Amino acid sequence: MNDPTPSFAEAEEETEGRGSSSLPPRFGLIFAGLMTAMLLSSLDQMVVSTALPTIVGELDGVRHMAWVTTAYILAATIGMPVYGRLGDLIGRKSLFLAAIAVFVAGSALAGAAQDMTMLIAGRAVQGLGGGGLIIISQAIVADLVPPRQRARYMAPIGAVFGLASVLGPLLGGWFTDHADWRWAFWINLPLGLVTLAVCAFALKLPRRAEKAVVDFPGITLMAAAVTCTVLFASWGGTEYAWSSPVILGLAMGAVVAWVAFFLVERRVAEPVIPPRIFGSRIFNIATLIGLISIGMGMFAIIGYMPTYLQMVYGKNATESGLLLLPMVVGVMATAVPSGSIISKTGRYKVWPVIGTAVIALTVFLMSTLQPDTSIYVVCCYLFLLGAGVGTMMQTLVLAVQNDFPASDVGTATSTNNFFREIGATLGIAAVGAVFTHRLTEQLAARLPAGAIAEVGKTDSLTPSAVHALPAKLEEAVVLSYQHALTPVFRYLAPLFALGVVLAVLLPEKPLADSNAEPGGEATPPSGAAPEPDPLARH
Numbered sequence: 253m254n255d256p257t258p259s260f261a262e263a264e265e266e267t268e269g270r271g272s273s274s275l276p277p278r279f280g281l282i283f284a285g286l287m288t289a290m291l292l293s294s295l296d297q298m299v300v301s302t303a304l305p306t307i308v309g310e311l312d313g314v315r316h317m318a319w320v321t322t323a324y325i326l327a328a329t330i331g332m333p334v335y336g337r338l339g340d341l342i343g344r345k346s347l348f349l350a351a352i353a354v355f356v357a358g359s360a361l362a363g364a365a366q367d368m369t370m371l372i373a374g375r376a377v378q379g380l381g382g383g384g385l386i387i388i389s390q391a392i393v394a395d396l397v398p399p400r401q402r403a404r405y406m407a408p409i410g411a412v413f414g415l416a417s418v419l420g421p422l423l424g425g426w427f428t429d430h431a432d433w434r435w436a437f438w439i440n441l442p443l444g445l446v447t448l449a450v451c452a453f454a455l456k457l458p459r460r461a462e463k464a465v466v467d468f469p470g471i472t473l474m475a476a477a478v479t480c481t482v483l484f485a486s487w488g489g490t491e492y493a494w495s496s497p498v499i500l501g502l503a504m505g506a507v508v509a510w511v512a513f514f515l516v517e518r519r520v521a522e523p524v525i526p527p528r529i530f531g532s533r534i535f536n537i538a539t540l541i542g543l544i545s546i547g548m549g550m551f552a553i554i555g556y557m558p559t560y561l562q563m564v565y566g567k568n569a570t571e572s573g574l575l576l577l578p579m580v581v582g583v584m585a586t587a588v589p590s591g592s593i594i595s596k597t598g599r600y601k602v603w604p605v606i607g608t609a610v611i612a613l614t615v616f617l618m619s620t621l622q623p624d625t626s627i628y629v630v631c632c633y634l635f636l637l638g639a640g641v642g643t644m645m646q647t648l649v650l651a652v653q654n655d656f657p658a659s660d661v662g663t664a665t666s667t668n669n670f671f672r673e674i675g676a677t678l679g680i681a682a683v684g685a686v687f688t689h690r691l692t693e694q695l696a697a698r699l700p701a702g703a704i705a706e707v708g709k710t711d712s713l714t715p716s717a718v719h720a721l722p723a724k725l726e727e728a729v730v731l732s733y734q735h736a737l738t739p740v741f742r743y744l745a746p747l748f749a750l751g752v753v754l755a756v757l758l759p760e761k762p763l764a765d766s767n768a769e770p771g772g773e774a775t776p777p778s779g780a781a782p783e784p785d786p787l788a789r790h
Contacts, residue, residue: 276396278454283405285450286389289352290412292440292447293382296359297324298420299436300375302573303428310433313368318486323372326482327379328386329673330475335384336391336666337524340659341464344388344395345457349448351384356444363437374437387669390649391662395457399654400598400763403647407591410646414583414638417554418576425570465522473516474524477509481674485681489688525667526660534655537758538604538648539668545608545751547675550641552683552744553615554579556737557634563733564623565630566719578631582638583645590643594763600647601760607644608755610636612748619742623734644755654763686740694732699725 276282300307300320308317339347355378362374393405427435484502492498517523529535558572567575586607594600614636621630649668656664718729 275401276456279396281450281454282396283393285447285454286392287408287412288443288447289348289385289451290389290409291416292443293328293355293385294413294416295420295423296378296382296437296440297321297328298417299424302421302425302570303433303436306428307371307433308368311365311368311371313371316368316372318491319368319372320375322482322486323375324379324382325673325677326479327376328383329482329670329677330478331380331383332387332666332670332673333474333524333663334471335387336662336664336670337467337522337526338464339388339391339662341522343457344392344662345451345455347384348388348392348455349452351381351388352444352448352451353381355381355385356441356448357381359437359440359444363434363441365434378437387662387666390653390665390669392455392457394653394661394665395658398763398765399650400765401595402653403591403594403600403650403763404588405591406646406650407587407642410587410642411580411584413645414580414587414641418573418580421558422570422573425573467517467520467522467524469516470513470520470524473509473513477506477513478674480506480509482677485677488681489685494685525670526663529656529660529664529667532652532655532664534759534761535652535664535668537754538651539671541604541608541644541751541754541758542648542668542672543675544747544754545611546641546645547672548679548682548747550611550637551676552679553618553637553741555680556683556687556740560621560733560737561630563718564730565627575627575631576634578635579638579641582635582640583642584638585635586639586642587646590647594647594650598763598765599760600651600763601755601758603647604644604651604755604758605752607640607642607647608748608751610640610643612745612752614640615741615744615748619738619745621734621738623730650763651758651761655761683740683744686743687736690739691732691736694736695729698728698732700728 304317304320307313307320335347335351358374358377358379358381360374361377362371365371365374390406390409393402393409397405423439424433424436427433427439480502484499484506487502488494488499514527517525518527554576557576561567561572561575590603594603614633617633617636621633649665652664652668653661718726721729
């Protein structure tokens with residue numbers, strides 16, 4: 253029986269025959285499936301945050317609570333470059349369907365967990381599938397839509413990330429309060445299976461002729477490097493002191509593993525992250541902007557604003573989550589229009605410049621917050637933050653994809669996302685370390701002698717406990733939180749200023765009207781002589 257899947261060459265001819273402005277049959281159905289897959293994976297990074305107290309109480313696992321989140325992030329981050337590279341080598345459809353199946357299996361395992369070991373294992377399996385859903389969805393859009401048209405479809409993908417960051421904790425809390433925390437995982441089963449069926453039926457992608465050579469040494473070293481980095485950032489200052497042998501050992505292990513990884517990648521036949529990727533100036537600058545402005549900056553702010561709202565304004569967990577909705581509105585308000593304008597003009601550079609500038613301004617404004625600042629002002633600042641992010645999150649991915657040929661689009665996309673995740677992990681850890689240090693100092697300075705014992709340890713303070721304190725002690729703790737966190741935003745200002753400078757320096761390459769046009773100069777066709785200066789044309 254003949255294989256109905258077109259070969260890569262046949263698919264390219266078919267694309268050219270359709271014309272650069274047309275989309276493949278049933279694209280609306282395919283895109284809905286891709287968006288659902290992206291939403292499920294993004295939601296599950298955050299969905300357990302509000303449900304964790306109930307989960308660990310029922311499964312008797314407070315000591316292992318952090319691993320419920322860490323296992324997912326760790327597995328997803330490690331999987332991203334692997335999925336991206338394998339998709340370029342063997343084709344994306346079968347890999348995407350496998351990622352959905354793995355994600356659904358992990359969700360079923362986590363939902364059925366009878367102890368913490370089973371739950372953490374389920375979360376790790378979920379992460380292995382979820383990393384593939386995030387990366388391959390974006391790469392499939394690149395396969396099906398020419399770069400110039402692609403901007404209007406990448407914009408909703410960016411909005412999904414913003415929506416998931418707020419909707420995830422809200423859904424987790426709602427399922428826990430009104431049904432069962434297990435539904436936070438079981439809801440993925442019907443949605444995942446429907447997505448699997450839709451994409452299996454409607455998605456037609458070219459198969460690759462090459463036999464994949466898997467970079468096992470590179471994957472092993474990368475996994476070791478990511479594991480050490482994530483655990484260093486997650487455990488430092490919480491599970492262990494920053495100066496403890498465990499944290500110092502993880503830091504040293506991360507450095508050694510990263511150095512060994514990049515050395516190995518220069519020597520293997522098919523590296524999981526090819527060194528030639530870094531020959532693109534567009535890739536390097538866009539990835540740095542994503543790592544700094546979105547990864548280290550934005551996610552750190554999102555991670556600590558709910559705590560600030562609960563402690564300073566007395567909001568409960570659900571209310572603090574709802575108060576982040578203006579950020580989602582901001583993302584949607586700018587992502588879709590900017591994507592449409594990019595598609596019409598074929599130009600993208602102005603949007604990262606605007607986005608990084610708006611984010612830098614917003615962070616400065618957040619550093620001026622006071623306990624008596626109106627909650628409506630805080631919401632306006634969150635809207636501005638979202639508006640800045642909306643103009644650039646997927647625009648940077650589009651710029652990277654546009655600079656590479658189809659044979660490297662998945663690798664470039666996954667590597668860009670990979671370093672953004674690393675930046676987010678390190679950014680949240682850095683902000684947390686500075687915040688905790690300042691909070692300890694502020695409490696010691698503001699609380700009367702002998703009152704520290706009544707208030708309790710800084711790592712065990714809860715909003716309900718703080719607002720149950722006598723008025724003077726409550727005021728002292730609230731002021732301590734305010735003075736501990738808002739200056740951290742000011743400390744981040746130079747980082748965001750660097751993001752603006754990088755955005756100005758980002759080269760602009762007009763978006764191609766057809767996928768048949770080759771991408772960046774960083775990856776010349778096989779057998780072609782290398783350019784004397786691969787950066788000159790960027």
